[in-house]
Amino acid sequence: MNSWWDIQVVCDAALEDIVFWRFDLLGSQGTSSQRKGQARLIQTYFPQQRFELLDLAAVALLLRQDALCAELPLPRVDWSLIDDEDWSKSWKQHWQPQAIGDRLLILPAWLSPPADVDRQILRLDPGVAFGTGTHATTQLCLESLEMRLSDPTAAPVVADIGCGSGILAIAALLMGAQQVYAVDTDDMAVQSTRANLELNHLDPQRCLVTQGTLETLTKQLPGPVDGILCNILAEVILDLIPQMSDLAKPTSWGILSGILLDQSKLVADTLEQYGWVVATLWRRQEWCCLNIRRT
Numbered sequence: 001m002n003s004w005w006d007i008q009v010v011c012d013a014a015l016e017d018i019v020f021w022r023f024d025l026l027g028s029q030g031t032s033s034q035r036k037g038q039a040r041l042i043q044t045y046f047p048q049q050r051f052e053l054l055d056l057a058a059v060a061l062l063l064r065q066d067a068l069c070a071e072l073p074l075p076r077v078d079w080s081l082i083d084d085e086d087w088s089k090s091w092k093q094h095w096q097p098q099a100i101g102d103r104l105l106i107l108p109a110w111l112s113p114p115a116d117v118d119r120q121i122l123r124l125d126p127g128v129a130f131g132t133g134t135h136a137t138t139q140l141c142l143e144s145l146e147m148r149l150s151d152p153t154a155a156p157v158v159a160d161i162g163c164g165s166g167i168l169a170i171a172a173l174l175m176g177a178q179q180v181y182a183v184d185t186d187d188m189a190v191q192s193t194r195a196n197l198e199l200n201h202l203d204p205q206r207c208l209v210t211q212g213t214l215e216t217l218t219k220q221l222p223g224p225v226d227g228i229l230c231n232i233l234a235e236v237i238l239d240l241i242p243q244m245s246d247l248a249k250p251t252s253w254g255i256l257s258g259i260l261l262d263q264s265k266l267v268a269d270t271l272e273q274y275g276w277v278v279a280t281l282w283r284r285q286e287w288c289c290l291n292i293r294r295t
């Protein structure tokens with residue numbers, strides 16, 4: 001059975017944003033916060049197989065340093081291991097349906113659709129893969145995708161690099177993509193994307209999911225794609241940019257996120273070197289999303 005770290009931070013309300021930011025950076029799928037007297041109790045979960053005790057101790061140390069720098073009281077950071085069953089109960093209590101953009105509603109797999117909903121429902125059970133729609137970078141990608149896919153006759157072929165739970169690939173199909181090719185280096189993400197395609201009653205032939213990275217995709221693709229989705233950290237995107245041209249045609253577009261605002265210039269400059277131009281930059285919290293096209 002898988003186990004999870006249940007991480008709880010009790011801190012001054014003024015430290016809350018920083019705690020959320022630190023957890024986001026670590027790849028948290030969702031962080032909750034509630035009042036605890038005058039303070040805040042912030043809680044998140046991470047799969048045990050990805051985090052050593054030492055990593056958690058380092059995060060606790062960073063949070064204490066953050067508090068010191070901001071001249072705030074030191075936070076109390078506790079963690080404990082819980083098993084899969086307890087995790088899904090706790091997690092499921094926190095995760096609610098979420099409307100994103102004008103067209104989508106992300107619906108946790110275990111909930112019934114709300115009555116009279118006039119949005120396209122994307123059902124999701126992320127398991128341990130990243131991508132519940134609660135993260136700013138996923139939301140920015142989904143909103144950009146909605147704008148990109150506003151023409152119902154376009155029916156583009158799309159590549160999703162780092163598909164996680166499959167949330168972007170599935171959204172692309174629901175909003176009119178003809179075909180998606182998805183890859184992720186993590187086998188759990190591949191399994192999760194396949195399961196979520198089924199959950200949304202989508203033909204698995206419309207989204208081919210493979211374990212690997214951009215290179216794997218390039219070998220597999222019959223030709224260039226119309227659109228590229230890639231929500232991974234900037235460091236990884238910078239490595240992938242040179243090979244992204246192999247997937248592109250003169251009219252291709254891309255939606256890239258997982259980039260911190262202060263990394264956006266470096267990413268934009270690198271894109272320019274490889275024949276891309278940043279058409280728009282959308283931001284949420286400290287994250288940004290670059291909408292790019294070929295020059």
Ligand SMILES: C[S@@+](CC[C@H](N)C(=O)[O-])C[C@H]1O[C@@H](n2cnc3c(N)ncnc32)[C@H](O)[C@@H]1O
Pocket residue numbers: 129130131132133137138141161162163164165166167168183184185186189212213214231232233236258
């Ligand atoms: C931030 S998650 C994004 C998940 C989902 N696409 C979303 O937008 O919510 C990034 C995903 O990229 C995967 N990944 C990391 N490096 C990668 C690489 N070089 N090639 C392909 N996938 C990668 C991770 O395993 C993870 O599932």
